[in-house]
Amino acid sequence: MERGKGGGGYAAWRSARIGIQLLFLAGALALLYLGQSRFLVGLSPLLGLLQALAAGFGLVLVSGAVVLAVTLVAGRWFCGWVCPVGTLQQCFGWLGERVASRGERAREISKRLGWKYLVLAGTLVPVVFGVSWAGWLDPLAVLTRGVEALDGLLGIDRREDWVPSGMLVADGLLLLLLVAASARWTRLWCRHICPLGAGLGAAALASRVRILRDPDSCTRCNECLRVCQHGCIDGKQWFSAECNYCLNCLVACPTRALTLATGAHGGALVDRLPMRSRRSFLASALAGGALGAAMVRRTVEVRGFPPDLIRPPGAVPEEHFLRRCHRCGACMRECPFDVIRPVLAEGGLAATFTPKLDFSVSYCRLNCDRCGQACPSGAIQPFSLDVRKPDTKAPLRVGLAYIDVSRCLPWAYDKGCVTCNEFCPTSPKAVKLVPVPGSDLNGPRVDPVQCIGCGACEFVCPLPLPAIIVTSANESRHPDNHVTLRGSEGGVYGP
Amino acid sequence: MDRRHFLRTGVAGLSAAALSSMIRPAARAEGIAADLAVVRGKSVSAAVTRAVEALGGIGHFIKQGETVLIKPNAAWDRTPELGATTHPEVVATLVRLCKQIGAGKVIVADRTCHDAKKSFQSSGILEAAEKEGAVVMFEDLTYSARTFGGEGMKEWSLLDLYINADKVINVPVVKHHGLSKMTCAMKNWFGAVGGKRALLHADIHTTVADLAAACRPSLTVVDATRVLLDNGPTGGSLDDVKVMDMVAAGYDQVACDAWACTLMDMKWTDLGYLKKAAERKIGETDLAKLKVEKLEL
Numbered sequence: 001m002e003r004g005k006g007g008g009g010y011a012a013w014r015s016a017r018i019g020i021q022l023l024f025l026a027g028a029l030a031l032l033y034l035g036q037s038r039f040l041v042g043l044s045p046l047l048g049l050l051q052a053l054a055a056g057f058g059l060v061l062v063s064g065a066v067v068l069a070v071t072l073v074a075g076r077w078f079c080g081w082v083c084p085v086g087t088l089q090q091c092f093g094w095l096g097e098r099v100a101s102r103g104e105r106a107r108e109i110s111k112r113l114g115w116k117y118l119v120l121a122g123t124l125v126p127v128v129f130g131v132s133w134a135g136w137l138d139p140l141a142v143l144t145r146g147v148e149a150l151d152g153l154l155g156i157d158r159r160e161d162w163v164p165s166g167m168l169v170a171d172g173l174l175l176l177l178l179v180a181a182s183a184r185w186t187r188l189w190c191r192h193i194c195p196l197g198a199g200l201g202a203a204a205l206a207s208r209v210r211i212l213r214d215p216d217s218c219t220r221c222n223e224c225l226r227v228c229q230h231g232c233i234d235g236k237q238w239f240s241a242e243c244n245y246c247l248n249c250l251v252a253c254p255t256r257a258l259t260l261a262t263g264a265h266g267g268a269l270v271d272r273l274p275m276r277s278r279r280s281f282l283a284s285a286l287a288g289g290a291l292g293a294a295m296v297r298r299t300v301e302v303r304g305f306p307p308d309l310i311r312p313p314g315a316v317p318e319e320h321f322l323r324r325c326h327r328c329g330a331c332m333r334e335c336p337f338d339v340i341r342p343v344l345a346e347g348g349l350a351a352t353f354t355p356k357l358d359f360s361v362s363y364c365r366l367n368c369d370r371c372g373q374a375c376p377s378g379a380i381q382p383f384s385l386d387v388r389k390p391d392t393k394a395p396l397r398v399g400l401a402y403i404d405v406s407r408c409l410p411w412a413y414d415k416g417c418v419t420c421n422e423f424c425p426t427s428p429k430a431v432k433l434v435p436v437p438g439s440d441l442n443g444p445r446v447d448p449v450q451c452i453g454c455g456a457c458e459f460v461c462p463l464p465l466p467a468i469i470v471t472s473a474n475e476s477r478h479p480d481n482h483v484t485l486r487g488s489e490g491g492v493y494g495p
Numbered sequence: 496m497d498r499r500h501f502l503r504t505g506v507a508g509l510s511a512a513a514l515s516s517m518i519r520p521a522a523r524a525e526g527i528a529a530d531l532a533v534v535r536g537k538s539v540s541a542a543v544t545r546a547v548e549a550l551g552g553i554g555h556f557i558k559q560g561e562t563v564l565i566k567p568n569a570a571w572d573r574t575p576e577l578g579a580t581t582h583p584e585v586v587a588t589l590v591r592l593c594k595q596i597g598a599g600k601v602i603v604a605d606r607t608c609h610d611a612k613k614s615f616q617s618s619g620i621l622e623a624a625e626k627e628g629a630v631v632m633f634e635d636l637t638y639s640a641r642t643f644g645g646e647g648m649k650e651w652s653l654l655d656l657y658i659n660a661d662k663v664i665n666v667p668v669v670k671h672h673g674l675s676k677m678t679c680a681m682k683n684w685f686g687a688v689g690g691k692r693a694l695l696h697a698d699i700h701t702t703v704a705d706l707a708a709a710c711r712p713s714l715t716v717v718d719a720t721r722v723l724l725d726n727g728p729t730g731g732s733l734d735d736v737k738v739m740d741m742v743a744a745g746y747d748q749v750a751c752d753a754w755a756c757t758l759m760d761m762k763w764t765d766l767g768y769l770k771k772a773a774e775r776k777i778g779e780t781d782l783a784k785l786k787v788e789k790l791e792l
Contacts, residue, residue, distance in 0.1 A: 337610070365609075366731075367572065367617075390731025409697070418674035419693040423608065427731035433673045442674070462693035 010250035010260070017080065017247055021087040028084035028140075032147050037330035038376035043067060043082070044140045046196040047326045050123065050132045051377055068203060075207040076200045079190055080230075080244030085139035086190055089182035090246070093229050096183030110231050112192050113242055113274040118284035120198035125285045126292020130319075131350045133292075135327030138196050139189070145329035145342065145353070146175025152338070163361040167342035167353065171329070186229040190244070201241035202273060208262045211238055211249065218257035224249035241273050292350075305481045307471040309347040310357040310399045310453060312340055313364065314372040314383040317477045318347070325379035327353035334374035337362045339455070355380075357398060359455030359470055364398065366390060366425045366454065390427040399453025400474040400484065401431065401446045408467035410436050410443035418444075420457035420468045426450050431457050431468070444468065448484035528555070529788035530779075531745040531754060536792025539584035539720055539742065546716065546744035547592060549788045556714045557662050559597035564604060564660035565589055565629065566712070568668045568683055571729050572609035572617045578723035578736045581668045583619035585718045585742065589664055590627035604632040604656045605686045632656060638689030645705025646775075647698050652689035657710070665712035665748055669719045669755040671727030671735070675699050676766055678728055679755040680715045680748035681707035700767030707748060707768070708777045715751045717743040722758055749778025750785055 031040040041047060048064035067078050079086045123134050135141040149172030152162045181188045190197050211233065220235035232242035233249050250258050305318075312331055315321055332340045332355055339362035340355045347354065355371075357364055366389070372382040387396040401420075405411035414436075421444055424431040430450035433442035444457075446468075453475065457468045473483045532549030534542040547553050557563055567581035575582055586603060593601045603624040607614040611633035615621035624631050638652035657663060667683035674696060675682055684706040685692055695702045719741040723730040730736065739758060745751045749772045753763040763769040763780045773780040 365572070390729075391734065415697045416674065416699055417693065417696045418672075418699070419696060421673040422728055425729055425731060427726045427729075427735065429673070429726050429729075460693065462691060 010247050014247040014251050020081050024082045025084045025087045032144060032333060035334055037144050037333040038374055041140050041144060041326055041328040041330055041376045044138050044196055046134050046138050046199050047141065047328065050127055050134045051324060051326055053127045071200045071203040072206045074209040075245060076204040076243060077245050078200055079197050080246045083139055085143050088179050089187045089189060090229055092179050092183040093186035109234055110191055115192045116194055116198040117273055117281060119193060120195040121281055121285035122288025123195050125289035128289065129292045130323045131292050133327065134195060136353055137193060139194055141326060141328035142175060144333055145171040148329055148333045150175065162338055165341050165358055165361055167344050171342060191230060204241050210240060210261060211243060212259050212261050214257045217255045219255055221254065223252050223254060224258060227252040239274050305472050305478060306346050310470060310472055312355055312357060312371040312380050313396045313398050314380045315477055316379060316381060321379050322350050324377045325354045326377045330374045330376055331355045331371040331380055334370045336368060336370055337365055339364050340371060357455060359458040363455035363459040390425055395452045397452045397474050397476045399470040399472050400448060400451050401453065401457050401468050401470045403444055403446060404467045407463060408443060410441040414439050414441065416441050419460045419462060420444050423456040423460045425454060425456055426452060530785040531743060531750050531787045533741060533743045533787065534790045534792060535741045537740055538792065539582055540588045541792055542742040543585055543588040543716060545790055545792060546742050549790065550744050553592040554596050557593050557596050557598050560599045561661035562600045563593050563598045564602050564656050564663045565666055566663060566683060566687060567603060567605055567620055567666040568686065569605040569614050569618045569620050570608040570686060572613040573730065574617055575619050577730045578670055578721045579728060579730045580618035581666050581718045582720045583623035585716060586620050586666055587623035587627045589666060589716060590624050590629040594628050601629045602632055602656055603629045604636065606636055607633060643705055643709045645708060647701035648705040654687045657687050663712040665715040667717055669717060669758055670723035671725050675703060675768065677756050677759055679717060680751045681768055684710040700771055703768035704771035704775060704777060707772060712748060715745050715748040717751050717755055719743065719755065719758055724759060747778040749780060753780040753782055
């Protein structure tokens with residue numbers, strides 16, 4: 001049978017859908033490349049809502065709220081028309097079908113559509129304990145982090161001395177895999193994993209915009225299932241929670257048995273989530289909750305102040321940071337010096353994919369406030385450049401450098417070296433030079449009040465394992481961690 | 496041994512010691528010109544012009560059609576008033592003088608410590624030099640291995656722009672440095688070498704002397720318009736900066752450093768690399784032996 005013969009005007013709508021998808025994909029990339037990542041992440045109601053709940057305050061980003069409202073009224077259009085990760089998968093699924101030229105594929109509605117609801121459940125419940133890892137798998141966060149990683153790995157739009165680091169490479173691979181897999185299994189991510197899709201799917205149950213099937217003219221040819229990348233419709237059933245209104249089925253139906261309409265049940269409609277059982281959903285929710293509780297305990301109560309967890313300047317205290325941070329990577333994306341990288345487990349499991357300053361790849365510059373501007377969640381607060389002036393009396397500190405005199409060239413090997421002192425950006429310098437006993441040389445010593453933990457010294461130390469290392473001590477956001485500061489020397493505390 | 500003889504033997508000895516491609520000594524102008532001209536004045540542009548005139552004019556150093564490399568100190572992402580980088584007007588004036596005399600390509604380049612573009616932007620050098628028609632180069636700089644044949648530096652990589660230029664003008668800024676006490680003309684060549692520069696600090700006085708022996712500019716113009724007296728080489732506070740409104744120009748970068756250290760209340764004997772320069776006859780450290788012209792604008 002000839003495709004596109006049916007449709008009754010739906011072909012034009014489908015073209016519009018494709019145009020809008022490409023527009024939003026271009027828009028998403030524009031945001032990522034023009035320094036406005038926060039607005040892309042803001043599109044996700046999952047991040048906005050869950051993170052707001054976890055943080056215990058009412059921050060729901062307006063754009064995310066609009067997405068949610070549209071879904072409640074009209075269904076899961078976001079996934080099919082707006083989501084750039086959906087569009088990427090749609091493109092590759094389309095290409096995959098053509099390149100593989102598998103022709104007509106006998107398919108059935110996936111038995112595993114319910115997986116993503118388990119993912120969502122496991123994400124929802126930990127919110128009770130004040131932690132949400134929605135950002136691990138939220139498509140807009142995955143896209144932001146993935147583009148940041150691939151950009152660096154491919155050498156696009158990055159500094160020439162960009163260095164890959166563990167978790168960022170994982171981010172790049174995740175995005176690559178996700179898109180590549182869609183060429184073989186169309187919209188694999190959307191159908192089985194995406195917690196945002198699951199959340200919108202659940203919201204879509206309230207919608208009255210439906211695809212109706214006329215049982216009299218339907219011939220059960222299943223052409224609708226063949227063209228549906230999401231696999232949510234066949235001759236017998238249609239899942240309202242799964243449909244992303246790509247309109248392919250409406251255009252392809254040879255007998256015009258399908259129509260888009262508002263209103264009552266249309267014969268083939270399945271108005272429930274494609275779950276195997278309620279029991280598995282509950283089990284997943286409980287498992288997620290238990291894991292969440294354990295994570296928070298391990299992180300906040302037991303670990304104290306991890307020495308290698310140097311948060312960006314402007315970061316709120318850790319307990320609040322973990323609740324607020326979207327794990328979206330907007331700060332990493334916007335950092336002009338690529339010093340912000342994703343955490344693996346330095347801050348406990350709950351901190352995975354949150355940002356830290358990695359001084360093995362770069363260092364934090366004093367005349368920069370981009371991360372504070374870029375953060376959509378309030379985990380990193382905007383900060384004034386006044387607290388970053390080299391000679392300010394109230395600096396914003398992220399950590400404190402210490403010198404390992406058993407490795408440091410002048411101290412340990414009687415070799416002249418001055419690099420840490422040279423690069424130290426504060427005035428007076430936090431890394432001073434003092435006479436080394438028994439030698440003609442001067443060696444570095446850290447002034448614990450001047451040092452702000454920018455990491456320039458650690459980055460430029462010529463030794464492969466630096467002899468000067470920054471730990472989280474003295475960070476402004478944690479007065480309890482001010483090990484070498486007293487009273488007024490503490491400067492500004494985290495906002 | 497008179498001064499001229501001293502200089503001549505010094506130059507000849509060095510020519511033998513280092514690769515000929517790296518040495519471009521300028522013959523001293525006969526008659527009127529000074530060895531070192533120090534000009535004090537509020538107008539940076541006028542001071543630079545006057546100092547170069549006192550040495551015999553830019554035409555004495557640069558010929559028509561020649562490719563000129565101007566090497567400022569643009570190492571740090573700092574604004575001009577903080578004294579961590581060469582004053583943009585000093586660089587711009589030299590570009591203008593070269594262009595006026597009919598130089599071919601005038602290149603301004605430095606290997607910075609902070610991010611290259613930011614450093615060139617913040618220092619004001621990028622905008623000022625480009626406005627006068629210079630090609631400002633700081634990204635994708637290339638280096639080639641060279642035999643330095645120094646006391647400490649045997650082989651090291653050197654900026655290709657330096658190797659390929661017909662004439663080189665060294666345009667340092669005088670300022671405090673934690674390890675070498677002062678950085679000015681001789682140490683400015685740290686910005687013209689490749690490789691892992693941090694390793695050159697191990698014996699910095701020998702290294703700076705080796706660099707100055709190998710990298711010999713046709714002309715050196717020292718920016719002492721404002722001098723960072725402490726917390727160098729980065730600075731960051733105006734409290735450490737003293738406005739001096741001075742510019743010096745000289746044939747001999749060693750003499751330039753010997754003069755510059757007096758601004759920081761030091762004698763040349765206080766600086767290890769100047770003592771080495773004197774021992775190895777890389778240049779003249781005794782200002783009394785030179786014709787120093789001091790001018791007020």
